[in-house]
Amino acid sequence: MRIGIWNISLLVFTIIGLSSWAQEGGEKKEGGEKKDIAPKIPIKSLKSWIIDLKDKDPSVRDFALSAIPNYGSSTSEAIPAVIDRCLDPDAGVRVKAVMALSVLEILDKDIPRTVDALAKRAQEDPQAQVRYLAINALQRFDPVDARRTIAALVDASKYPNAYEVRRIALIALVKFGIDKTTGPDVKAVTAALIALKDPAIPVRYAAITAIALLGKPNNALVSAGVDKALTELANGSDKIFAIWAKVGLANQDVLTAATHVQFLSRMLKQGDLQVKLEAMRAISVIGALAKPTVPDLIDLLEDKDNWVVFNACLTLGSLNVEAREARDPLTKLVAKKDVYEPVKQAAANALESIKGVTPKPMPKAP
Structure with missing residues (x-):
């Protein structure tokens, strides 16, 4: 069974936005009194929304696709009908169908059909937005399934x-x-x-x-x-x-890794911020073989840019025990009183990773 990785509030926002739009200018004066003409969002059962997916009015189908994900983890029965809407002649409905498939509960038996439907939209849909959303939705699945x-x-x-x-x-x-x-x-x-x-x-x-x-x-x-x-x-x-x-x-060829790691160390000393950040990301990807970059990463803990220091902490943490020589500098960084809190938390997490302990969730980056 698969549960979508997207924040379901994205689709909630769609409904709220539609309601708000309807309410703007949705009051009409008659005889000096205001009359609310905004449409009300009906309270319906999931089965009723599923029936609406076959309505001849595309706006009804669209609205149903926005409503269904808000029924939580018990929406798997809607999957076949939602998949059918991936072939809807209306592009807006196809957009909502693909978005829904990124968040709805999908039973194992429905995974192959869902994956195939999304792949078809990614490959053939005439609208770029549908293709993009379909590919994004596909990434919720494990490689073995997709x-x-x-x-x-x-x-x-x-x-x-x-x-x-x-x-x-x-x-x-x-x-x-x-x-x-x-x-x-x-x-x-x-x-x-x-x-x-x-x-x-x-x-x-x-x-x-x-x-x-x-x-x-x-x-x-x-x-x-x-x-x-x-x-x-x-x-x-x-x-x-x-x-x-x-x-x-x-x-x-891992036998040549040492030469390439030396290049990454040199890039850490570049003045260009983006080059430094990319080098740190690359070091995290290479992992243990990038241990020779640890001294240069330690030097970056003294950088004046919080964003650089934050990422240096993350990179050191990604190297785990290979970055053990960074323990003292990281400990001193955590102890400083004037350190920006996200940087301090990143340093603390790096220390935990170096010790082999699962770190706390990261704070928002500076």
Whole structure:
């Protein structure tokens, strides 16, 4: 059984917004008295809303899709009818159907049909918004359930009318394309290689991070293409792309990781904030092999930018026991009285991680 990862208040907001819109100007004066003409939200049973999903009026179907998720965890009986609305001729209704499938309870028996319906919207829907939301909804599922969507996601990664669809498709391909037993899905890796030439920077960024995270493909031709692309980017002028190319090269051959980790250490000393942050994120991905960066991360605990210090704490915590030499600096940071509270909590959490203790939930970033 699957429960949606989206905050259900998103759909509650839809209903509240509709009601508020109706109430604005929803009062009419007759004989000097105000008369409320705003439509009332009816209190109905779940079965009644399910029946409304077949109403000939698209606004009724739309409203039903906004209402159903608010019935909590007992909405699985609505899934077949909601899936049918994914083929609705009205684009607005399809949007609501896909959004509903991202939050509704889905029984195991309904997972294959739900995954297939979302994959079809991701691959074929004429509206970019529907495609985007469908791909986002797919990511609630485990790879074992959604690996069958890779072909649809590859097609979506080439969708010409919206770069955000291409970007999120590449992100989903990472989740569903990784296979530690047989190597990453070759189609997913190939799609990411093609996307490196995308005109949109966010898509190219998603592509390089996908290649870095997917790992070495078990296909000589594709693997050679990956090595060539990563080597070119690692030696290029764009430091952020070079960072992730280095992660990819380390993931291709762990014996070369030390060289690439040295590059990340140098990037931590750059004046550019984004370069520092990307280097820290990359270090977290590499994990224990990035232990040589710990002294440079400790230096960042003295940075004047709270955002840098906050992320340095997170990165040290992600290295767990490999960052044990950071215990004293982190302890001193926690003890300081004038430290911004989220930074202090991040430092405390890092200490817990280094000790092997599950840290407390993180506060909001500064």
